[in-house]
Amino acid sequence: MRDAIVRLTSAAKAFSTPEGRQVRALDGIDLEIGRNEFITLLGPSGCGKTTLLQAISGFVELDSGRIEIDGEVMTDRPPYRRPVNTVFQNYALFPHMNVGDNTAYALEVAGVPRAERIERVRAVLRLVGLEGMEGRLPRQLSGGQQQRVALARAIVARPKVLLLDEPLSALDKNLREAMQLELKTLQHELGITFIFVTHDQQEALTMSDRVAVLADGRIQQLDTPRTIYDQPVSTFVASFIGASNLLDGRCDGGNFIGSDGTAFRHRECDSKGPATALIRPEQFFLAARAASDPAIEVTLEQIVFVGSSFELFGRTGSGRRLVAQVPAGERHAVGALEAGGAARWYYDPESVHVIRDRKAA
Amino acid sequence: MSIASQRRWQLSLLLGPASLFLLVFFLIPLGIMVVTSFLAPGLYGGVEWSFYPHNFGRILGFADPAFEEFDPVYIAIFLRSLKIAALTVVATLLVCYPAAFHISRLPDRWKNFCLFLITLPFFSSLIVRLFVWVMILRPTGLVNETLLSAGVIARPLEMIYTDGAIILGMVYVFIPFMFMPVYASIEKLDWRLVQASLDLGAGPVRSFLRIILPLTAPGILAGSVIVFIPALGNFVVPAILGGAKVMMLGNLIEAQFLSARNWPFGSALAMMVMAVMLVLLVAYVIVSGRRNLAASAA
Ligand SMILES: Nc1ncnc2c1ncn2[C@@H]1O[C@H](COP(=O)(O)OP(=O)(O)OP(=O)(O)O)[C@@H](O)[C@H]1O
Ligand SMILES: [Mg+2]
Numbered sequence: 001m002r003d004a005i006v007r008l009t010s011a012a013k014a015f016s017t018p019e020g021r022q023v024r025a026l027d028g029i030d031l032e033i034g035r036n037e038f039i040t041l042l043g044p045s046g047c048g049k050t051t052l053l054q055a056i057s058g059f060v061e062l063d064s065g066r067i068e069i070d071g072e073v074m075t076d077r078p079p080y081r082r083p084v085n086t087v088f089q090n091y092a093l094f095p096h097m098n099v100g101d102n103t104a105y106a107l108e109v110a111g112v113p114r115a116e117r118i119e120r121v122r123a124v125l126r127l128v129g130l131e132g133m134e135g136r137l138p139r140q141l142s143g144g145q146q147q148r149v150a151l152a153r154a155i156v157a158r159p160k161v162l163l164l165d166e167p168l169s170a171l172d173k174n175l176r177e178a179m180q181l182e183l184k185t186l187q188h189e190l191g192i193t194f195i196f197v198t199h200d201q202q203e204a205l206t207m208s209d210r211v212a213v214l215a216d217g218r219i220q221q222l223d224t225p226r227t228i229y230d231q232p233v234s235t236f237v238a239s240f241i242g243a244s245n246l247l248d249g250r251c252d253g254g255n256f257i258g259s260d261g262t263a264f265r266h267r268e269c270d271s272k273g274p275a276t277a278l279i280r281p282e283q284f285f286l287a288a289r290a291a292s293d294p295a296i297e298v299t300l301e302q303i304v305f306v307g308s309s310f311e312l313f314g315r316t317g318s319g320r321r322l323v324a325q326v327p328a329g330e331r332h333a334v335g336a337l338e339a340g341g342a343a344r345w346y347y348d349p350e351s352v353h354v355i356r357d358r359k360a361a
Numbered sequence: 362m363s364i365a366s367q368r369r370w371q372l373s374l375l376l377g378p379a380s381l382f383l384l385v386f387f388l389i390p391l392g393i394m395v396v397t398s399f400l401a402p403g404l405y406g407g408v409e410w411s412f413y414p415h416n417f418g419r420i421l422g423f424a425d426p427a428f429e430e431f432d433p434v435y436i437a438i439f440l441r442s443l444k445i446a447a448l449t450v451v452a453t454l455l456v457c458y459p460a461a462f463h464i465s466r467l468p469d470r471w472k473n474f475c476l477f478l479i480t481l482p483f484f485s486s487l488i489v490r491l492f493v494w495v496m497i498l499r500p501t502g503l504v505n506e507t508l509l510s511a512g513v514i515a516r517p518l519e520m521i522y523t524d525g526a527i528i529l530g531m532v533y534v535f536i537p538f539m540f541m542p543v544y545a546s547i548e549k550l551d552w553r554l555v556q557a558s559l560d561l562g563a564g565p566v567r568s569f570l571r572i573i574l575p576l577t578a579p580g581i582l583a584g585s586v587i588v589f590i591p592a593l594g595n596f597v598v599p600a601i602l603g604g605a606k607v608m609m610l611g612n613l614i615e616a617q618f619l620s621a622r623n624w625p626f627g628s629a630l631a632m633m634v635m636a637v638m639l640v641l642l643v644a645y646v647i648v649s650g651r652r653n654l655a656a657s658a659a
């Protein structure tokens with residue numbers, strides 16, 4: 001990437017645990033983040049997301065590797081001299097300062113004159129929807145409002161990069177979804193690079209330009225949300241993002257042959273070897289769309305109505321559990337089914353993704 | 362029974378013993394002292410039952426013309442005591458604040474051990490501990506002997522029986538009193554706020570002044586009051602380390618009661634000390650009350 005604003009090269013960090021073991025929180029991370037990009041770090045708990053953010057903000061010192069921001073090497077710079085600000089998970093608002101002083105803090109530190117400070121604070125508070133709240137103390141605000149103050153405080157000095165460590169995890173579902181859209185819009189308006197940490201895959205898919213899936217201190221896959229969802233590089237990524245039905249098997253002569261007998265032609269089976277087929281729940285149909293569509297015979301175990309759709313849980317003859325999702329609009333087709341009965345789930349081989357598992361190969 | 366009257370009952374039951382204790386052992390003696398301070402001293406100790414404002418007059422500038430001229434020595438002793446108490450507060454704070462910081466960041470095991478060490482002096486007699494300081498500081502004491510035999514000095518340094526010795530002794534005595542409240546406020550300091558400050562571009566010094574100091578101020582304030590008030594009236598330390606040369610309020614009062622046998626004047630002095638403390642306490646309550654109000658107003 002020519003126009004990278006953040007560039008990490010072979011970044012590594014290990015912590016020693018009290019038990020005397022070494023935990024590799026970052027295990028050789030190479031990452032380039034573009035100007036104006038909204039990138040999300042996604043991964044299970046303990047995979048190193050916070051460590052990666054803190055390496056960028058300067059609170060974690062790397063064992064090896066380097067970090068550049070906007071072409072300048074940051075590796076040995078203290079946090080207070082990096083052009084990066086953070087929205088902390090617990091907000092970390094200063095309890096003894098009101099909203100105005102909290103928001104003005106970065107400007108005050110940078111020596112911005114008072115009149116300009118007041119103007120900029122007013123503008124940024126308007127931007128996050130807290131107009132006129134300058135005089136309130138943090139504890140006089142709701143969780144959502146505190147969240148906005150934390151955001152306002154972090155963007156008021158126009159950092160080159162904004163780091164957000166699970167900023168929405170303390171909010172309830174409705175507020176969280178509203179904030180997701182607002183954050184996305186805000187990022188667009190401000191033109192600041194956002195590095196966003198979450199372990200909520202839905203959040204990652206909704207907001208990001210690109211998603212980096214982390215596990216064990218390594219980047220497993222870095223790509224657009226659609227590519228990550230449709231073409232995960234490994235069974236780990238496939239099962240971490242979205243619900244998935246994974247059929248193990250092998251590729252042979254251009255066909256995918258499942259261990260339970262499923263077989264279809266597939267373009268990704270260009271060489272022999274073990275493979276896993278990924279069929280997303282919404283890729284199953286209750287009726288064939290084309291005469292050539294293959295189907296899987298299942299015994300229905302449960303039918304769950306979740307509002308916009310039905311979730312059908314079934315089990316194949318070989319005992320594998322599968323899940324299908326049927327839009328609520330097709331309720332007539334679902335109505336004919338009942339738990340315990342047999343059903344045929346059709347799918348389009350074109351939409352199936354075959355993972356050539358490197359580990360298994 | 363209404364809930365309100367039931368609560369009143371509970372309250373009087375809970376507060377009863379303490380109130381009784383305070384009444385018998387605090388309010389009544391205090392009343393006696395107030396009355397005594399306005400009585401004339403008897404010729405051979407004791408009191409004469411007539412109104413006599415000159416006990417306070419001796420201190421403040423309208424001495425009884427029948428006996429003496431006004432001597433500002435008592436005001437001087439007052440000021441000196443205030444100065445020594447204030448210096449004690451500053452010195453204990455300078456010792457305790459960094460130490461509390463360091464200890465609060467130790468692993469739990471070490472933390473508890475250090476807290477134990479700080480309370481350790483309470484296990485032995487204050488008098489004994491102060492006499493150890495006499496051994497250390499006197500002309501033939503540990504420090505002087507060591508320096509003399511090392512050839513660093515030719516004559517013993519004059520260390521004991523000075524203001525310096527008193528302050529040293531006071532600091533030594535009052536360190537635990539300053540340490541505990543300061544430590545409590547530092548211990549519960551949220552380090553993520555300091556991180557946020559650094560993240561927003563404030564260097565270590567500014568982060569300390571704008572974040573750490575204001576957030577630990579309640580502990581500093583409480584510790585200062587807890588040290589200042591007993592330091593102002595302390596008479597053990599000046600008696601042992603100040604010798605006869607250095608008079609402080611505590612010994613002055615003690616002398617009026619025990620050697621001069623002038624109870625009214627002693628009472629008047631004690632009342633003056635109480636007045637100073639009262640002013641300080643009221644100021645403290647107002648300041649900390651305003652802080653709490655600011656922090657918890659909803
Ligand atoms: N200061 C530390 N000392 C020792 N180990 C640490 C320290 N900080 C992090 N770790 C370890 O490093 C690994 C990565 O931690 P990190 O906080 O980056 O995880 P995370 O991805 O942010 O997890 P979560 O989603 O739970 O916040 C974990 O195994 C953690 O136990
Ligand atoms: Mg984390």
